[in-house]
Amino acid sequence: MATVDDQSQPLRAVLARGPVVKVRDTLGPMNRETRATSGDETLGTLDDADRRHIRRVLEATEGMISGPNGAAKILGLHPNTLRSRMERLGLVD
Numbered sequence: 001m002a003t004v005d006d007q008s009q010p011l012r013a014v015l016a017r018g019p020v021v022k023v024r025d026t027l028g029p030m031n032r033e034t035r036a037t038s039g040d041e042t043l044g045t046l047d048d049a050d051r052r053h054i055r056r057v058l059e060a061t062e063g064m065i066s067g068p069n070g071a072a073k074i075l076g077l078h079p080n081t082l083r084s085r086m087e088r089l090g091l092v093d
Helices: 009-017 046-060 071-075 079-088
Strands: none
Touching: 046 071, 046 079, 071 079
């Protein structure tokens, strides 16, 4: 006969890997129309998220890319890497 400890072993393995987070009231596959729970932004691509975040940091630094208080420092990037990423994401004129 199996004990409670034997039956909870799979659960322990899952919990050991990290926290279980409940994102929605029901579990199931998400579709493209699923809305983000914060604000009115819809879920998009990773590039969309990067674009929004870089814009916010640039606004906070008043457009300063390099330097001790620049966007690159805040984002943990080399200034040239940030410039390249901005070009790729269409954030430069």
